[in-house]
Every structure is written in C-alpha cells, then in structure tokens.
Amino acid sequence: xxxxxxxxxxxxxxxxxxxxxxxxxxxxxxxxxxxxxxxxxxxxxxxxxxxxxxxxxxxxxxxxxxxxxxxxxxxxxxxxxxxxxxxxxxxxxxxxxxxxxxxxxxxxxxxxxxxxxxxxxxxxxxxxxxxxxxxxxxxxxxxxxxxxxxxxxxxxxxxxxxxxxxxxxxxxxxxxxxxxxxxxxxxxxxxxxxxxxxxxxxxxxxxxxxxxxxxxxxxxxxxxxxxxxxxxxxxxxxxxxxxxxxxxxxxxxxxxxxxxxxxxxxxxxxxxxxxxxxxxxxxxxxxxxxxxxxxxxxxxxxxxxxxxxxxxxxxxxxxxxxxxxxxxxxxxxxxxxxxxxxxxxxxxxxxxxxxxxxxxxxxxxxxxxxxxxxxxxxxxxxxxxxxxxxxxxxxxxxxxx
Numbered sequence: 001x002x003x004x005x006x007x008x009x010x011x012x013x014x015x016x017x018x019x020x021x022x023x024x025x026x027x028x029x030x031x032x033x034x035x036x037x038x039x040x041x042x043x044x045x046x047x048x049x050x051x052x053x054x055x056x057x058x059x060x061x062x063x064x065x066x067x068x069x070x071x072x073x074x075x076x077x078x079x080x081x082x083x084x085x086x087x088x089x090x091x092x093x094x095x096x097x098x099x100x101x102x103x104x105x106x107x108x109x110x111x112x113x114x115x116x117x118x119x120x121x122x123x124x125x126x127x128x129x130x131x132x133x134x135x136x137x138x139x140x141x142x143x144x145x146x147x148x149x150x151x152x153x154x155x156x157x158x159x160x161x162x163x164x165x166x167x168x169x170x171x172x173x174x175x176x177x178x179x180x181x182x183x184x185x186x187x188x189x190x191x192x193x194x195x196x197x198x199x200x201x202x203x204x205x206x207x208x209x210x211x212x213x214x215x216x217x218x219x220x221x222x223x224x225x226x227x228x229x230x231x232x233x234x235x236x237x238x239x240x241x242x243x244x245x246x247x248x249x250x251x252x253x254x255x256x257x258x259x260x261x262x263x264x265x266x267x268x269x270x271x272x273x274x275x276x277x278x279x280x281x282x283x284x285x286x287x288x289x290x291x292x293x294x295x296x297x298x299x300x301x302x303x304x305x306x307x308x309x310x311x312x313x314x315x316x317x318x319x320x321x322x323x324x325x326x327x328x329x330x331x332x333x334x335x336x337x338x339x340x341x342x343x344x345x346x347x348x349x350x351x352x353x354x355x356x357x358x359x360x361x362x363x364x365x366x367x368x369x370x371x372x373x374x375x376x377x378x379x380x381x382x383x384x385x386x387x388x389x390x391x392x393x394x395x396x397x398x399x400x401x
Contacts, residue, residue, distance in 0.1 A: 004038040025356055030057020033378045033386070035361060044360045044386035048375045051195070051227050051339075054254035054296055056375035062257055065295045066288065075286040084290035089263075091297045095236040096249055098265040103285030106262045107226030107252025108141030111189075113264035113279055114222045114248040115145045118187040121220060121247075124273035129186035131165040133177070133219075137197030137366065138168075140189065140224055140250075149189050152196075171200060174209040181213040187220040187248070188213065192238035195227035198366030199334045199341025207242035220247040220270065226262070227339070230254040231300045231376055234310045234337030241336070254376070259292035261285075305376055313337040315380045319387045320372075327391070329398035331368075338378065342370040342394075350400070354393035360386050362393075370394075 008026050027043075029036040033056050035043045048054065055062055076082055089101040102113050115132070122129040134140070134149040141147065147156060148163035156162060169176040171194060181188070188210055194200040202210075214221050223246035228238045232254060235241045239249070247270050252262035262284075266274070283289075299305045313336070320340055324330040332343040344351070348364040355362045363371045374386070 023352065023356060032056045032058075033375045033382050042359060043356070044382065044389060046372045046374045046386055046390065047361050047363045048373050049258065050363065051232060051253045051373040052256075053258050054230060054232075054376045055257040055299060056377045059257065059295075059299075059377070061299065062292060062295045065291050066259065069288050069291040072287075074288045075283065077282060078280065078285065082287050082290075084287050084294065085285045088285075088290045088293045088297070091294065092251070092263060092265055095297070095301075096265050098246070098249055098267050100266045100268065100271045102264040102266065102279060103290070104262040104264070104281050105260045105283050105289070106141075107224075107250060108143055108146050108262075109281070109284070110226065110250035110252050110262035110264045111140045111146040111149075111222075111224055112143050114189070114224075114250050115149070115187070116279055117248060117264065117266060117270055117274060118220050118222060120275075120278055121270050121273045122186050129184055129219075131167065131182075131184045131186055132163070133167050133169060133180050133185055133188045135171045135190050135194065135197075136168050137171055137194055137200065138189075138191060138224075139194075139196030140191075140226075171197070172203045172206040174205055177206070177209050177213055181217050181219055183217055185217055185219040187222050189222040189224060191224045191226075191228060192242055192244070193228040193233060193336065193339060195339075195371070196365050198343065198369040199339060199371060201238070201334065201336060202242055204242060207244050210244060222246060222248045222250065224250045226250050226252040227373075230296065231306050231309055232337055232339045232373070233335075234306070234313050236300070236306065238336065255296060256289055256292040257296050259289050261289035261293055300376075309337050309376055312378060312380055312383060316340065316372075316374075316378075316383050316387075319383060323387065323391050323394065327394050327398055329394055335372075338372075338374055338376055340372040341365070342372070344368050344370065350397045351390075351393055354396050355390060358389045358392050358396075360389035360393065362390060 026038045027035045035045050093099045136151050138151045140149050167180045223239045225237045247267045249265040320333045331345050334341050348370045365371045
C-alpha cells in the first residue's frame with residue numbers, strides 16, 4: 001500500500017486544495033459494514049462516511065437502482081417534471097408530518113434553505129424578523145448562512161462578518177432560551193442531537209421550552225436533522241422522540257446513502273409564504289438522487305430497517321456501557337439508536353489511528369469525543385467484533401500516560 005499511498009498523497013498535495021487532514025489510509029472497496037484498503041486489509045466502519053452510508057457499502061438494492069437510473073435518465077433540471085421527486089417528497093411528508101419538501105444536494109444546503117424560508121415567512125407576514133437563536137456547540141454547515149448559526153469560532157472567524165443577528169445560548173439551558181427569545185426572533189435552530197458538538201441530545205425540558213417559546217413569540221423552529229435524521233437514532237426523525245413540532249427540518253447525509261441529496265421539509269404555513277423563484281438549485285432533486293432516496297426509505301420502513309435499528313441500537317448501547325465500565329479513560333457515553341459518542345477524560349485524537357491499526361474506523365469530534373455512526377444495517381455480531389476492536393484501541397490509548 002505504500003506505493004499507492006505515496007502516489008495518492010503526492011497527487012493530492014500538488015493539486016487538491018488542502019482543506020482536510022486525512023488519515024493515512026486509502027480505501028478502495030466496501031462491503032456491508034466493512035471497508036478494504038489498497039492492500040486488501042479489512043476495517044469495520046463505525047463512521048459510515050460521517051453518517052452517510054446508511055445502507056452500508058455496495059448495498060445490492062441501492063447498486064441496482066442507481067445503475068438502472070444512470071442507464072435511463074440522471075438529470076433534467078427543475079424546469080421540468082419527473083416522476084420521482086414527488087414520490088420522495090410524499091414519503092418524507094409521511095415520515096415527518098411536514099407536507100412539503102425542497103430538494104437540494106447536501107445538509108448544509110438544506111439548512112441554508114431553512115434559514116431563507118424562515119426569513120421569507122416573516123417578510124410575507126409584513127413583519128420582517130431577522131434574528132435567529134442557535135446553540136453553543138452547534139454545527140450547521142460552512143456556507144455563509146449555515147456558518148452564521150454554527151458556534152465554533154475556529155470555523156467562523158476567518159470569514160466574518162457573517163449574519164449579524166444570531167444569538168448563541170448554552171445547549172439545554174432553558175432560562176437562557178427564554179431570555180433570548182422575543183418578538184424579533186425569526187427562528188430557533190437546533191440539532192435534536194448535536195453531532196459535531198459531541199453527540200449531545202437535547203433534554204426533554206429544553207425541547208418543551210422550545211415549544212413554549214415558539215408559542216409565546218411566534219418564532220419558527222428549525223430542526224437540523226442532517227445527522228440525527230432518517231432513522232439514525234431509531235426514530236425517523238429525533239424531534240418526534242422529544243415531542244417537538246418543527247416548522248422546518250433540514251435533512252441530508254443518510255437520505256441518499258452516499259448519493260448526494262438534501263432536503264428542507266416545510267410546514268404548510270411556511271410553504272404558503274414561499275413564491276416562485278424564492279430559492280432554487282440546478283442539481284437538487286434530480287432523478288438519480290431521488291431514486292437513491294427512495295431506496296433508503298424503502299429499506300427504512302418497508303424493509304424493516306427502522307425496527308432493526310431499535311433492536312441493534314440497544315445492543316450497541318449495552319456494549320458501550322460495558323466498555324465504559326472497564327475503561328477509566330471513558331468519562332461518559334451519550335446517544336440513541338446508532339448515534340453514539342464516548343466522552344473521554346482526554347483528547348480523543350489518538351483513538352482514531354489506534355482504531356485504524358486494529359481495523360476499526362471511528363472519528364473524533366468536540367476534542368474529547370469518539371463519534372460512532374455505523375451503517376444502519378450493522379448486526380449484533382458485527383457490533384461485537386467492531387466494538388471489540390475499539391475497546392482494544394481505547395485500552396492502548398489509555399495505557400499511555
């Protein structure tokens with residue numbers, strides 16, 4: 001693999017913009033929950049491309065559908081109808097309770113659309129509210145709008161000034177939310193489970209406060225379900241588990257299981273304020289992306305994947321709690337379904353290469369958190385093997401003073 005790595009790294013160092021710190025491995029093939037590098041070495045994938053490969057790698061039904069669609073028709077633009085976009089929108093409406101969808105190409109674009117639609121709602125109402133409330137430790141994307149409601153200064157400062165009318169409050173701080181909200185608040189935006197922020201679910205009390213504040217001030221609620229949605233937590237969308245009723249929902253990542261797609265799901269009262277030309281996209285909702293999305297939702301509901309996540313998610317949690325009990329380096333575990341974070345007592349960065357050495361792919365986020373987002377098709381047997389390798393990696397890192 002050394003020659004392959006040298007060639008790949010050399011070409012990228014000369015020609016690819018250096019915006020990513022890559023791990024020293026070249027993956028060339030996948031099968032189910034496993035990845036294989038250029039030497040044919042096997043790895044259990046507990047990251048699924050940052051929550052994207054919902055159906056695992058080389059899923060037969062997805063491969064057949066995408067291949068068939070490529071041979072038929074990929075793209076015509078949104079100037080014309082095609083038979084798949086309405087089908088996917090209807091399926092998402094049934095799962096979310098929000099009747100309309102705007103399709104785009106990523107979660108970030110979905111967030112951007114939600115922010116624009118919130119502003120448009122108030123403009124149409126004759127009360128042009130501009131302010132947003134967002135959470136500390138939040139991450140909503142890197143475009144100017146989505147970055148404006150992302151809290152991390154590391155992402156923000158080089159690109160300021162951003163949208164000036166954003167207030168950040170402590171996650172799950174009910175008093176802070178009530179103090180921040182007013183009749184000038186256009187929308188509150190929150191991830192039902194903060195992803196980049198360290199896998200931190202909103203508390204029921206904070207969710208109830210969002211509902212209360214929106215009711216009192218009229219502010220809209222935007223649920224960013226890009227990472228937690230489409231079955232990841234064992235629910236179609238985690239806002240339902242919290243009893244929330246968002247006006248707008250951002251969706252991405254798992255929806256296409258690797259084929260780029262995003263969607264802004266929109267309540268009817270917000271949809272009624274949107275006019276032709278208010279937003280648009282060249283690629284969004286193309287036939288290929290919609291076909292992939294339909295396969296994912298077919299598996300999620302009709303294929304029993306949602307029930308499967310509920311079962312194996314409990315097994316996953318049980319194994320993680322056993323690891324935490326035996327490893328002093330693990331301070332806390334948080335999550336739901338197949339979305340988990342291990343908060344360590346130190347920087348989690350060393351766990352990533354230690355995992356790769358032992359054949360398991362994980363990710364570090366929020367400095368001290370090991371993030372686990374396995375493919376939703378993972379089995380109990382695969383969980384045992386993959387977490388066994390992670391346990392060994394934690395043991396090796398914990399043994400180093």
